[in-house]
Amino acid sequence: MANPRYLGFDTLSLHAGQQPDPTTGARATPIFQTTSFVFRDTDHAASLFNMERAGHVYSRISNPTNAVLEERIAALENGIGAIATASGQAALHLAVSTIAGAGSHVVASRSLYGGSHNLLHYTLKRFGVETTFVDPRSLEGWRAAIRPNTRLLFAETLGNPGLDVLDVPNVAQIAHEAKLPLLVDSTFTTPYLMRPFDLGADLLFHSATKFLGGHGVAIGGVLVDSGAFDWEASGRFPELTEPYEGFHGMDFQEESTVAAFLLRARREGLRDFGACMAPTVAFQILQGVETLALRMQRHVENSRKVVAFLAGHAAVESVNYPELESHPDHALAKKLLPRGCGAVFTFSIKGGRPAGRKFIESLRVFSHLANVGDAKSLVIHPATTTHFRMDDAALAAAGIGPGTIRLSVGLEDPQDLVDDLANALRASQKN
Amino acid sequence: MELSVNGHKAYAYTGGRPFDASLPTVVFIHGAEHDHCVWVLQSRYLAHHGRSVLAVDLPGHGRSEGPAFTSVEAMADWIVALLDAAKAGKAALIGHSMGSLIALECAARNPARVRAIALIGTAFPMRVSDELLDATRDDEPLAQDMVNIWSHSAYAHYPSNPGPGFWVMGENLRLMQRQKPGVMHADFAACNAYANGAAAAARVKCPALLVLGKRDIMTPPRAAKDLMNALPDARKVEIAGSGHALMSEKPDEVLDALAAFV
Numbered sequence: 001m002a003n004p005r006y007l008g009f010d011t012l013s014l015h016a017g018q019q020p021d022p023t024t025g026a027r028a029t030p031i032f033q034t035t036s037f038v039f040r041d042t043d044h045a046a047s048l049f050n051m052e053r054a055g056h057v058y059s060r061i062s063n064p065t066n067a068v069l070e071e072r073i074a075a076l077e078n079g080i081g082a083i084a085t086a087s088g089q090a091a092l093h094l095a096v097s098t099i100a101g102a103g104s105h106v107v108a109s110r111s112l113y114g115g116s117h118n119l120l121h122y123t124l125k126r127f128g129v130e131t132t133f134v135d136p137r138s139l140e141g142w143r144a145a146i147r148p149n150t151r152l153l154f155a156e157t158l159g160n161p162g163l164d165v166l167d168v169p170n171v172a173q174i175a176h177e178a179k180l181p182l183l184v185d186s187t188f189t190t191p192y193l194m195r196p197f198d199l200g201a202d203l204l205f206h207s208a209t210k211f212l213g214g215h216g217v218a219i220g221g222v223l224v225d226s227g228a229f230d231w232e233a234s235g236r237f238p239e240l241t242e243p244y245e246g247f248h249g250m251d252f253q254e255e256s257t258v259a260a261f262l263l264r265a266r267r268e269g270l271r272d273f274g275a276c277m278a279p280t281v282a283f284q285i286l287q288g289v290e291t292l293a294l295r296m297q298r299h300v301e302n303s304r305k306v307v308a309f310l311a312g313h314a315a316v317e318s319v320n321y322p323e324l325e326s327h328p329d330h331a332l333a334k335k336l337l338p339r340g341c342g343a344v345f346t347f348s349i350k351g352g353r354p355a356g357r358k359f360i361e362s363l364r365v366f367s368h369l370a371n372v373g374d375a376k377s378l379v380i381h382p383a384t385t386t387h388f389r390m391d392d393a394a395l396a397a398a399g400i401g402p403g404t405i406r407l408s409v410g411l412e413d414p415q416d417l418v419d420d421l422a423n424a425l426r427a428s429q430k431n
Numbered sequence: 432m433e434l435s436v437n438g439h440k441a442y443a444y445t446g447g448r449p450f451d452a453s454l455p456t457v458v459f460i461h462g463a464e465h466d467h468c469v470w471v472l473q474s475r476y477l478a479h480h481g482r483s484v485l486a487v488d489l490p491g492h493g494r495s496e497g498p499a500f501t502s503v504e505a506m507a508d509w510i511v512a513l514l515d516a517a518k519a520g521k522a523a524l525i526g527h528s529m530g531s532l533i534a535l536e537c538a539a540r541n542p543a544r545v546r547a548i549a550l551i552g553t554a555f556p557m558r559v560s561d562e563l564l565d566a567t568r569d570d571e572p573l574a575q576d577m578v579n580i581w582s583h584s585a586y587a588h589y590p591s592n593p594g595p596g597f598w599v600m601g602e603n604l605r606l607m608q609r610q611k612p613g614v615m616h617a618d619f620a621a622c623n624a625y626a627n628g629a630a631a632a633a634r635v636k637c638p639a640l641l642v643l644g645k646r647d648i649m650t651p652p653r654a655a656k657d658l659m660n661a662l663p664d665a666r667k668v669e670i671a672g673s674g675h676a677l678m679s680e681k682p683d684e685v686l687d688a689l690a691a692f693v
Binding site for chain 2: 004007012016018047050051052053055056062063068071074075078079080083230248249250254255262
């Protein structure tokens with residue numbers, strides 16, 4: 001037999017999880033727009049409900065179109081499986097709620113997307129899950145924040161919006177020493193730029209709305225499990241290692257050595273919270289995933305050109321991109337993100353808030369809106385939008401000043417982007 | 432369920448129901464570098480359909496303690512010791528790959544204890560290439576990749592295993608990585624060294640079922656012909672579109688074949 005080789009990333013992006021439809025011969029992934037699936041007979045029905053056979057019952061729990069997306073992302077991430085969710089927020093909630101409940105504790109980076117911060121700091125606290133926020137660059141901070149009731153460590157691979165590069169290997173080691181899993185939000189990096197499981201992370205999720213879809217037409221999330229964390233050996237996760245009355249007394253870890261987390265997440269979290277992805281959305285996200293590698297290459301190329309332009313512009317105070325030597329995580333980025341640091345970053349404009357307002361309102365190609373990872377270039381002022389619930393101290397801790405502007409660089413002709421920015425910068429400095 | 436076999440803790444998954452020795456016993460025996468969870472669907476189904484199930488972790492694998500055995504014959508004797516420990520009567524043995532050789536040898540040695548054997552992804556001789564055998568000893572990650580790639584016939588599986596949304600190649604790789612260092616070489620060396628298959632097949636008194644993947648390149652259907660011919664009472668099911676990882680690639684088809692047989 002020839003030397004074995006797995007399919008490459010680009011090939012998996014197109015083929016993993018899907019074969020031509022056996023009934024119709026359709027090459028593209030069909031949209032299975034149905035709520036429910038007919039049972040062959042009563043025994044088949046009972047065995048599907050009791051996890052004696054695999055298959056689809058009801059599209060809140062699973063759907064064939066969603067399954068293609070789930071298996072494809074799992075393949076790209078070197079994971080064992082995934083669950084598609086209604087949004088990235090739903091994926092984070094599903095991850096936390098599967099292994100944490102009232103009385104549990106989470107240690108999270110303080111450099112988080114505002115929505116994630118809200119969920120942990122305000123909403124989950126109301127349900128008894130407490131979070132300690134730490135400086136993601138302080139390994140000692142991570143270690144010191146762990147308590148006996150801590151259930152997971154959580155951070156973004158690239159912090160939003162300051163682009164703190166998470167030291168995944170070392171933070172994972174701290175988590176594992178405490179017998180805890182590390183969950184990361186990989187939205188900004190995608191599996192093309194970083195595969196966190198290969199670096200030691202245990203669970204990850206994406207806001208699939210962003211680069212995975214890439215087209216800005218669909219909201220969705222994906223939660224992926226590496227299958228590497230040993231819940232039994234940890235001893236901290238009775239949800240996965242003891243019989244669950246809510247599902248036939250199933251002990252998920254006995255059921256599967258590697259799949260306990262995803263089994264419980266689907267059989268409890270998706271079933272009960274119900275934040276599932278619509279099959280049409282799964283189809284739309286899949287269209288994006290097919291070209292993920294190509295798009296990420298162009299996103300990074302364009303970002304480098306825009307960063308170089310901004311870094312040399314007189315109206316720009318600073319540019320915050322890990323590929324620049326001035327970024328505090330430059331060395332770490334070279335190690336963990338050799339293919340590039342993505343297409344979302346911030347810069348500070350001279351003239352503070354008024355200059356920032358003029359700049360944004362003068363842009364013609366960049367769109368002013370609350371999203372990132374679109375094929376089209378985007379701009380926003382975090383202090384008044386995505387992070388507006390954070391006070392000044394929390395903002396400063398997350399690397400956001402009043403004049404900070406966040407760009408998401410798209411796939412346009414890079415010269416058009418540079419020209420647009422040049423015009424807007426000129427306008428911003430006029431009295 | 433935990434048992435003590437030959438002084439070591441032995442684990443067997445019972446399919447989500449307590450083991451009841453008064454019901455027909457079915458023992459599931461996994462293959463090399465695996466554990467009980469490769470049988471999750473088939474074992475759970477049979478446990479809820481009138482059988483008592485013991486999906487074992489062989490010694491040194493999964494949750495079972497003790498060193499991994501180095502011969503198929505020793506593993507076959509361990510199965511009988513496990514049946515004794517569980518106070519089980521005559522059992523049907525279902526084995527995959529290395530597990531199929533264990534079932535075969537066990538049936539030949541213990542006709543009074545075995546009422547049927549199902550051999551899934553089987554072959555005799557089960558020769559392991561020098562390249563792979565060396566890798567199991569010298570470079571386990573490389574060997575795991577070899578086995579993972581050669582065991583799967585496709586990059587998409589319906590309805591997947593244990594359910595939709597699972598990437599079976601990723602799961603299989605992670606499951607192998609969970610086994611202890613050294614186990615992989617012990618298992619593959621045992622398969623390669625097992626020489627008694629033809630003689631054992633001729634001695635088997637009970638009915639046998641062979642379940643083979645038509646696209647299996649690890650144990651291709653042609654490599655099971657001699658076994659098929661040597662077994663006095665054998666039937667065969669070939670599953671289209673499956674490689675060597677039959678329970679993951681075609682869980683329903685494997686279950687249907689087993690449910691009709693044991």
